[in-house]
Amino acid sequence: MTTSFRNNYPILETIDSPEDLRKLDVPQLTGLCSELRQFLIMNLSSNPGHFASNMGAVELTVGLHYVFNTPYDRIVWDVGHQAYVHKILTGRRQKFHTNRKLNGISGFPNPEESMYDTFTAGHASNSISAALGMAMASQIKGENPRRNVVAVIGDASISGGLAFEGINNAASNRNNLLIILNDNDMSIDRNTGALSSYLAHLNTTKAYNRFRYKTYNLLKRLHLVSDRQKGFIMRFNNSVKSLLARQQNIFEGLNIRYFGPIDGHDIDRIVRVLSDIKDMDGPKILHLKTRKGKGFAPAETDPATWHAPGKFNPQTGERQAENTKTGSPAKYQDVFGHTLKELAETNKRIVGITAAMSSGTSIDIMQQSMPDRVFDVGISEGHAVTFAGGLAKDGLLPYVAIYSSFLQRAYDHIIHDVAIQRLPVTFCIDRAGLVGEDGVTHHGVYDMAYMRTIPNMTVAAPRNEHWLRNLMFTSSKKASGPIAIRYPRGKGELPEWKNEMHEIEIGKGECLVEGDRVAVLAVGTIVSQALKAVEKAKSEYGINAALYDMVFIKPLDNELLHDIAKKNCVIITVEDGVKRGGLGSAVMEWLAAHEYKRIVRTIGIPDQFITHGTVAELHKICGMDAESICNAIVDASKPKNYYINDFNK
Numbered sequence: 001m002t003t004s005f006r007n008n009y010p011i012l013e014t015i016d017s018p019e020d021l022r023k024l025d026v027p028q029l030t031g032l033c034s035e036l037r038q039f040l041i042m043n044l045s046s047n048p049g050h051f052a053s054n055m056g057a058v059e060l061t062v063g064l065h066y067v068f069n070t071p072y073d074r075i076v077w078d079v080g081h082q083a084y085v086h087k088i089l090t091g092r093r094q095k096f097h098t099n100r101k102l103n104g105i106s107g108f109p110n111p112e113e114s115m116y117d118t119f120t121a122g123h124a125s126n127s128i129s130a131a132l133g134m135a136m137a138s139q140i141k142g143e144n145p146r147r148n149v150v151a152v153i154g155d156a157s158i159s160g161g162l163a164f165e166g167i168n169n170a171a172s173n174r175n176n177l178l179i180i181l182n183d184n185d186m187s188i189d190r191n192t193g194a195l196s197s198y199l200a201h202l203n204t205t206k207a208y209n210r211f212r213y214k215t216y217n218l219l220k221r222l223h224l225v226s227d228r229q230k231g232f233i234m235r236f237n238n239s240v241k242s243l244l245a246r247q248q249n250i251f252e253g254l255n256i257r258y259f260g261p262i263d264g265h266d267i268d269r270i271v272r273v274l275s276d277i278k279d280m281d282g283p284k285i286l287h288l289k290t291r292k293g294k295g296f297a298p299a300e301t302d303p304a305t306w307h308a309p310g311k312f313n314p315q316t317g318e319r320q321a322e323n324t325k326t327g328s329p330a331k332y333q334d335v336f337g338h339t340l341k342e343l344a345e346t347n348k349r350i351v352g353i354t355a356a357m358s359s360g361t362s363i364d365i366m367q368q369s370m371p372d373r374v375f376d377v378g379i380s381e382g383h384a385v386t387f388a389g390g391l392a393k394d395g396l397l398p399y400v401a402i403y404s405s406f407l408q409r410a411y412d413h414i415i416h417d418v419a420i421q422r423l424p425v426t427f428c429i430d431r432a433g434l435v436g437e438d439g440v441t442h443h444g445v446y447d448m449a450y451m452r453t454i455p456n457m458t459v460a461a462p463r464n465e466h467w468l469r470n471l472m473f474t475s476s477k478k479a480s481g482p483i484a485i486r487y488p489r490g491k492g493e494l495p496e497w498k499n500e501m502h503e504i505e506i507g508k509g510e511c512l513v514e515g516d517r518v519a520v521l522a523v524g525t526i527v528s529q530a531l532k533a534v535e536k537a538k539s540e541y542g543i544n545a546a547l548y549d550m551v552f553i554k555p556l557d558n559e560l561l562h563d564i565a566k567k568n569c570v571i572i573t574v575e576d577g578v579k580r581g582g583l584g585s586a587v588m589e590w591l592a593a594h595e596y597k598r599i600v601r602t603i604g605i606p607d608q609f610i611t612h613g614t615v616a617e618l619h620k621i622c623g624m625d626a627e628s629i630c631n632a633i634v635d636a637s638k639p640k641n642y643y644i645n646d647f648n649k
């Protein structure tokens with residue numbers, strides 16, 4: 001594919017805010033949309049981000065800011081990965097090259113960044129509830145002029161349980177919420193589930209919906225109905241419905257007026273329809289059919305790969321190749337994917353579950369060869385966990401692969417539907433630790449703390465690929481209760497990830513480096529930073545620090561901890577997770593419970609939300625890189641005659 005680009009953006013460059021946009025004539029909007037697409041292609045080819053969803057949301061974003069009086073009217077983006085055009089049109093065009101970079105703008109809506117970003121986004125399915133809250137707040141405050149509130153949600157995100165809860169509530173409330181359903185028939189991968197098929201079916205009943213919409217507008221023009229005559233309209237709709245072979249519409253069945261589906265790339269039509277329905281009373285939904293990757297052929301053809309494609313050539317669409325040379329480490333997700341398939345080949349009880357992240361977690365490796373034993377349950381982390389509970393209750397061994405931050409959605413399910421019954425569910429917690437450019441909503445930093453507090457739960461973090469495999473193998477053999485195995489985003493460290501798997505003893509840590517003056521207790525892949533730090537402390541400062549890989553956050557290795565405590569040296573804990581509640585807390589609790597008074601320094605994520613940037617930058621900011629850990633060792637090795645824990649730092 002060859003595309004030629006202009007270097008400037010004559011219409012776009014006149015727009016510093018939606019007010020400028022609203023000065024344009026409708027015919028100019030088509031040109032603006034094509035400039036916006038070029039702008040996205042040029043920027044995202046060198047500074048990567050979420051590409052395909054944004055390319056598909058250009059017209060709907062322009063239409064919304066053109067018709068609605070933002071920021072007075074509210075737009076609430078679901079997930080928010082598709083809100084780049086919104087950012088560009090709301091004063092952040094000049095900063096867009098800093099998207100997702102440290103100190104740059106966030107890749108998701110962030111109310112601290114702009115008054116146009118109405119609500120925090122990043123996790124799917126919250127927009128309808130949040131927007132409904134805003135609509136009700138406006139009503140209760142009696143705001144005049146009326147404030148319109150719009151929730152923009154994708155076809156995959158609307159299938160999440162939270163979205164259903166929002167719809168259920170919206171439909172039984174007096175409110176003017178408008179839901180824009182951006183239906184591109186895709187999640188990150190292929191969308192799954194009954195709702196997805198239903199939306200495709202709605203597309204086939206387009207003619208009926210168009211007829212209904214036109215008839216309604218005609219009656220309105222003839223002053224035979226008004227927006228307030230909802231009862232009449234419903235009766236009218238119902239009679240048309242019965243006339244037309246009793247077509248059903250799930251939203252109308254729930255008392256939410258449904259419009260569409262309309263072509264989500266026809267900007268004239270979008271502006272017209274939005275203007276028509278914007279002041280109608282009552283909750284309503286406008287269904288737009290869009291194409292993920294619209295306007296860039298490689299992305300239209302392969303939208304899953306182009307969800308977040310990394311760097312690419314804007315002219316040819318060629319993606320920057322990943323380093324796949326033999327001997328270069330594999331990604332943790334791939335080690336998980338291959339290992340699960342390997343285990344499942346010999347153990348028929350093993351099944352895999354993903355909540356809409358089959359390629360992200362690489363569970364698709366098993367899915368391809370054993371499609372009947374892998375379930376993509378859609379964006380429904382809570383259901384995924386309870387479903388796993390059911391499978392486990394009746395004898396299977398479910399491996400649930402969910403990103404750490406998304407698993408937060410399923411906390412009660414883990415406790416209520418798995419842990420209380422001691423069911424053998426293996427939680428494969430991907431993207432654990434700081435994830436980098438996705439930032440605050442996506443960092444997987446709470447799992448050790450929230451898993452550790454659950455009775456019956458075992459919590460482990462492998463320091464490399466072989467340990468991940470051994471832990472997965474062990475959980476398939478032991479299967480006596482739930483176990484959480486956490487591993488990070490990105491690549492491992494070994495030239496060859498495939499080892500002969502063996503069982504490891506639950507709750508056993510390892511001494512990696514003997515030492516006396518300081519004891520460093522680490523867990524997970526951050527062990528490699530701690531090892532570098534210990535080596536540096538030895539070679540540059542002559543300090544003999546010991547290093548322990550605890551492997552398990554729960555249960556802790558009692559024997560090892562007694563040995564360490566008896567050495568009577570300063571203890572430093574290192575973890576890629578929140579300090580409060582994590583390994584550091586666990587070790588301090590253990591020391592207190594065994595009546596050891598020791599100085600403990602905790603290294604990990606402080607009690608604050610961490611921004612976006614590269615993982616290396618963020619580790620440095622949090623004092624978790626090798627150099628900072630080394631500095632902590634040097635400091636800890638100085639004689640101190642007082643007892644102090646730095647937990648609150």
Ligand SMILES: Cc1ncc(C[n+]2csc(CCOP(=O)(O)OP(=O)(O)O)c2C)c(N)n1
Binds near residue numbers: 182379406
């Ligand atoms: C709770 C939660 N689970 C999973 C994800 C990962 N995720 C991000 S975007 C996405 C697909 C969203 O699909 P859709 O809503 O249809 O939007 P599209 O990308 O197609 O525009 C998923 C699964 C998430 N952000 N939040």
Ligand SMILES: CC(=O)[C@@H](O)[C@H](O)COP(=O)(O)O
Binds near residue numbers: 308431
């Ligand atoms: C928007 C969203 O939630 C996902 O697209 C997420 O950004 C994927 O993260 P990974 O790139 O780590 O798979």
Ligand SMILES: [Mg+2]
Binds near residue numbers: 183185
């Ligand atoms: Mg979609």
